[in-house]
Amino acid sequence: MAQVHSTHGHEDNGHASSEILGGHQSYTTVTDTIADVVLKRPLGKAWLFGFAISFALLMMFLFAVTNLLVRGIGIWGVNIPVGWGFDIVNFVWWIGIGHAGTLISAILLLLKQDWRTSINRFAEAMTLFAVACAGLYPLMHMGRPWLFYWLMPLPNTMALWPQFRSPLEFDVFAVSTYATVSLLFWYVGLIPDLATLRDRATNPLIKKLYAIPALGWRGSAIHWHRYRTAYLLLAGIATPLVVSVHTIVALDFTIGIIPGWHTTVFPPYFVAGAIFSGFAMVATLAIPLRSYFGLKDYITDKHLDNMAKVMLVTGLIVTYGYMIEGFMAWYGANTYERYQMLVDRPTGAYKHDWWLLILCNCVMTQLLWFKSIRNNIILLWLISLVINVGMWLERYVIVVISLHSDFLPSSWGMYHGTVWDYMTFYGTIGLFMTLMFLFVRILPAISIAEMRELVHELHERDEARTQATPPAARTV
Amino acid sequence: MSDIATIHESSHSPSSAATAGEVYGLIAEFIEPNDVVRAARRAYRAGYRKMDGYSPLPVAGLAEAIGFKKNRVATLVLIGGVTGACSGMFMQWFASTVHYPLIIAGRPYASWPSFVPITFELGILFAAFSAVFGMLILNGLPQHYHPIFNAPGFDLASQNRFFLCIEATDPKFHLTQTREFLESLGARNISLVEH
């Protein structure tokens, strides 16, 4: 009879370390540290406190939305001419934030940037939650939200279709596709880790809870083979997707004829802006996360430095975008656009918002040229916050200032957010944070399988460096 | 003669009582990915076909080593993407020229440039679905029950150990010989996996 060896994973295997993987790590150590955050670590005071606040904000959000549905869109500050306000501003802001996740997990994967491994998991989570927040706004901003399904091509007794030429209709498809694909990508990435948690969990109930979504993953070589292909292809699909989504969001404005909207530079610089704000948000989240859960070895200063560099570059692209807008307005000699870009924004009723935007997005980011600042975690964190604010202002400037003074001076008007606008905005932040807090407690915030892969890879490199003969097996 | 007898006996040993229906296969545990790949190659050379490797991380070459040629995921994704794009464009064209043509902003009924974004998005969506569900279906997932889970210490397969399992359905499979063969590959623990 087959004698059962008591096999424990005590023997350590596959050691590695590098500037993107601190300490002396092995399959075991990465598995233990990351999995234990979920399985062993008790609920900390800080976590409970943060969660409580986020949850309170979420409740406020529900209150604000109920009130909106009962009383009508009029409780917001929107009016004629400014038909869009916080709703679309926040929509674009959240979508933009979402994009960094996809970028990190998909594009950097294709570019073989192994430093992405330790941040892609919660970057993707961030994407999902941000898109969830974003997706709520187009629904809420409708005058008759209960008819949202009219925007979908469903069979109906009116024999009517959506109007497929409308950028808003593009949005419906783009955002829902983006949400779906991000979710799939995230879940596929999770399957092996769910299996790991299944196998490590001691409590039978928890074991089962992880086992069900793990779909009975057993790490079969053939499965891995298909898995890798699917994962890579998803990455390949997600890359053009993420670009298309924010391009389409930009089309919401560029297809309009309003001076300040009707400009071809929007799609590229919207995408850049999205990455800009997205990385800022990743940094905003990663810095506290890594120190609180002691993951400094996995999210190293090198990671933060890279992110800072990305922020700097995208920040410069965005700045360029602003300059081009102004230049084209002047060069194009279109009275309305000139007035909008060169008179109203810098000197008009909303000049403070505009100058603050320039300060946040163009001036502050220049600090990131300096290594000392990039490596100063506190400063970096503050700058990332500033960028979040700046990118919100950018959307505010585009939506509100453009609308408040368009073609006929007679119909110019002012817009101010009401208390309900603010409650809804902070409410979605609450929703986002709540989901984040739950995520880091329930699922591995860093992809364990991919970390093992990283360990293996680095391990191989070490050996390749030591041994003359190439190893028999190489990892992809 | 005697060694034949011993073999004969061993085939009657209690351990061999569990054959045919009950036995799923023999599983061997390795510490390093490279070992399991080497082992798989030799097993294949030794004529074993029905086997599979199990690892906590994708070990390149392992699938090939056990004779797995190509997966058809990519093809599915292509088909899915094209289907999605076509159906997207057709839906829009049909809706705005055939089913309910309406004059919108003086544009032609079939204003195809406006239809591109949705066409693209639907292509992406279908492609993504076919990638994920294709992968799962080909892998036969979900499969929450699988005999391999009976293997002792298999929980490490999702953590830090690498396994090679030769299945009983393999014509060359023989309890003792296969076990010996596996031992010759330098596996740490070899154990019987029952159904």
Place this chain on the structure above:
Amino acid sequence: MSNRTRSDFGSQDLSELRRKLAGSSGPQYWRSLEELAGTEEFERYLHREFPEQAAEWHDPVGRRQFLQLMGASLALAGVSGCVVRPEDKIVPYVKAPEHVVPGKPLYYASAAVQEGYGSGILVESHLGRPTKVEGNPSHPASLGATDLFTQASILNLYDPDRSQSVTLNGHLTSWDALLNALIDLRTVQLAKKGAGVRFLTGTVTSPTVARLMDQVLGPKFFPQARWHQYEPVGHANRRAGIRLATGTDAEAVHHIDKADVVVSLDADFLSWGPSKLRDARNLAIRREPGPENKNPIRLYVVEPTPSITGATADHRWPLSSEEIQAVAATLARAVGVSDLPSAATELKAPWLATLVADLQKSKGKSLVLAGETQPPAIHALVHAINQALGNVGQTLTYHEPVAALAPEGQSGSISELADDIRAGRVEALFILGNNPVYDAPSELGFAATGAESSSLLLKVPTVVHLGLFNDETAQVSTWHIPEAHFLESWGDVRAFDGSATIIQPLIAPLYGGRTASEVLSTLIDGTPLPSRSLVEDTWRGNRSDSDFTAFWTKSLHDGVIADSAAKPKSVSLKPLADISWPKAGTGKYELLFRPDPTIWDGSHSNNGWLQELPKPMTRVVWDNPALISKKTADQEGLKDGDILKLTLNGRILKVPVWVNPGHAEDAITLTLGFGRSEDAGYRGRVGAGVGFDTYSLRTQNGFWSTRGVLVEKTGENYPLYSTQGHNTMVGRDLIRTGTHADYAHDPTIGPTPYGVVMHHEAAGDHGAANGHGHAEETGITPHGADPAKGLIGFEYPEPYRRRNDGELGNRWGMSINLNACIGCAACVVACQAENNIPVVGKDQVGRGREMHWLRIDRYYATESRDAEPSANPATHFQPIPCMHCETAPCEMVCPVEATSHSAEGLNEMTYNRCVGTRYCSNNCPYKVRRFNFFQYSDQLTESLKLQRNPDVSVRTRGVMEKCTYCVQRLTKARIEAQIKSPDGNDAVPGDAVATACQQACPTRAIVFGNMNDRSSAVAKAKEDPRNYSLLAELNTRPRTTYLAKLTNPNTAIEA
């Protein structure tokens, strides 16, 4: 304010009234509304009669909650909307009245009454519900047009706040009880020859009322009684002026159409006076270039307060009233009026000489007008001037008086009435339609303010008040009788030239109202005769019955009684030397009183449409700020909304200021009709608490203007909301103006001097508009290549150009003549009435959520940059409806096809498909789209439902709406064309259909029709070289285009 002030309806009163309504008078109460009778709606109607959300309407917070509640109920309805549809009833007639066909409106001719004078109207009636008032083309004062008040009168009719029953000392009682009281009073007074009886009315032109008054005051009844006439805004000075000049009573009628040069001395004849609609029309005709108008009219205006007449003028100078009097004197001397009173001062100004020259150049073809706000002396002077210029008999004719006059010695002013009351000589006072407690000169003490502890009327034993509203006067009257609205009563009225019209009821009195003639007939016959028979008696004369029936039917049908105009009267002017010349007051600031442009004297203060209608000049809504010039504002350090404390002989008024470009310096204008309050006894949900009671500063002597007001800045502030935030065109080419001289030399009016050339549009614009005809037939458009062509092989879908049978169908288009538009805003109200457009309240307007489909943009412009721009700028009006762009940006962005294009070129808005993303509005360059941010249209008040146009959907919360070119009218016309024509062709003759705005417009500035009919007015207008489209460079290809404005300045005058 007094022990007699009526308390609100007590519950016992309420049930009492219900009983009364449900009682004997019930059936005929709803005679023409059998459809409703007995239905649940009708039940609820009875219950809804009483102000529930009183004060909700104007109080921002309250109103918002009110709306939100409705919004809430609606939201839920929307959610549950997808279950089984509500069960409904069909309620046919028991006996169908003749002519009435369900689904087809009927039109009746009648007349609207303002300041006693009539203007002919045609009233649209759906199954016995009057829903819309239009002008009567065959009536001399209307010529088919209406003003904003007539348009809004339909809302007054259905006003749920109208007084609804006879009250005695504020408690509900019955008409019968009143009759008994009247009969007793009659017997008592008959004995005294009516010594204690007084009548107070406004101007009366109704032959019937006049006849009855004559009888009442006649020897048989009350020879000792007196008849006092008073109007807060009327024609007293005008008539007094004529009397002063001619020594007799007469009616002076001016003929703008015959004049080449018109000088207005603060005469706002385009918005004030019984012939304003006719004058506007004539002015427009004389401003329009063309072979039949070789030398177009030139209009000079001097006025302190900017008015639409001033805005329309070719030359305008802001002057104080005294300066204007000086101008009059100067003119008089210059044209050879010798015997001026010595007190008359003169004004030295270079332009004045030029003006005189111009007048003398066109003797007999000129006209000088003095405004009602000028004292009689000036009117007398003006008559002399016209005499001297040989205009009498040409541009100015005298006729027998139209307004009824009390017999010698029995007439009196309101101050004499006040004296009589003080002296206790008045035992019974009949107030027929007036509201002296609110609008009489403040020092008379009718209102319990200042010195008076309680109203003067309380000194009168019996006060009988007949009024539409349970107003301030009703509170202190013994008896209050609900007055019948002119749309629900029989009567008659005469126009400016004396032409009489029979007023016929469109609906049985909603609230059992009575007419003045009924009250008077009670005093005569001891029992009330139905007003119809009273009117018939007036007109029967010596006609035989058959003749009379014929005459009666014809008169009713035509809406004007044949040759009833007043006979010409030859008058001789008396010497002026000894007329009393108005003496100049002292004090820095001149305080002016003017009727409010939309609320007038306050008679419309409960009319939401008019409250929310932007004032033509200031665009302010729901308020009556004090108007001052920029300079004055700077001197006092004031800005819009700062509260000013005005003190005039002891009376104090705190009122916010509004800086009004073009206002005379050192002058403050207060507009009347606001500041009505609950505690003053005003019961209007809409009007109460809105604005400031300027009557409280108004006195006999300072009736229109006075000096000696103390001005004090309080530092407080008050929110004033205007619908137009920006007043200049910031150098954009929006309104094109030129002079007749320019036009003669090059008819193509390019961008205005202060406009900016974008891409060259002499070709571009006219192309986009009149070259369009081409576009339709040949597919080729101007600019050579169609900008939208190329890339995607752009071409309009086939049906867009022609019908499937190959014929050209209807191609709707509109042309707005900026040369004719005077900014009177009648079109805006007409649109609101026709299209069930809701009122949103001051707060919502402040948030930029007004709902008007048609708005009138008002821009200021100054040619000379050196002068203070706002001192005396040129003012331009531009009505902006939906442009119905052929490449409409709004359609492109709607995700649910809620707005799309019809093959006939309409930009259609399908409310019930709209999900409310507001993207269309954002993308509309003209910002003509309006959004229901809350449930704006009142779906609770039953009486308001009766007013709604059944052919237009009532919009719910969360949907977009906009001008539809009155698509309901177009569809009606098309269907009728199809049913009529043998082959069912749907092509509508070019001018066969009119939009609501077009129909109301007094100057016919708006032309609409089928552009495929080359003979149609609109097609011709599009060919006019002045034709241009707004923002043409956006290639939206608007179907609504504009004709550039032409002025006729006197080149000898430096602008």
Place this chain on the structure above:
Amino acid sequence: MAQLFRPSVNTIARLVILGGLGLVFGGVGLAYLFAGSPYQTGATLIREQPVAFSHQHHVAGLGIDCRYCHSSVETSAAAGMPPTYTCMSCHSQVWNQAPMLAPVRQSLEENKPLEWNKLHQLPDYAYFHHGIHIQKGVGCVECHGRVDQMPLMWKAEPQTMSWCLDCHRHPEGRLRKPEDVFKMDSPRLPVEEGLELLKTHNIPVDRLTNCSVCHR
């Protein structure tokens, strides 16, 4: 390591996934079917009326023309419901004692209208004009069904927007000769004659689907 699940769980798991997908698509389908069902549209449902009026008897039995009672149907948007007088013009003579007609007589005595329960109820935002349809050769029976076979009135067609559009897009197959419009049993014109009628009657088919044709 022990198994967490029984073998059957594999099947269950897959069924659950399939079921989930089925729920999503099936749900949409069901909603669509419900929206078109008589429960929603009220089609084929008979409603209680104050008087059990039989079109069958009056139309088929007595051969009374539609226009006798629905008098404004040719010219007006509303077909017109007969006033009590119209009923009484016959029923003062015949069946003038029938208890069934008591409500009618009562209505006349009390001058209180009859209240019929509405069967064909379009939404307030949909404007239908009887006159133009009659004029263009749309027979009563097209929308109201064989009224002459209805002892009690019911709504013959769903009268949903898509139902209206079916005809507005392709009227040719649904038209009748002018003289047949009011005949219940008259046949539709064959398609090619229908197309001919479109020309002679000037029916601009390409415009019948413009929104403002029905919504204002």
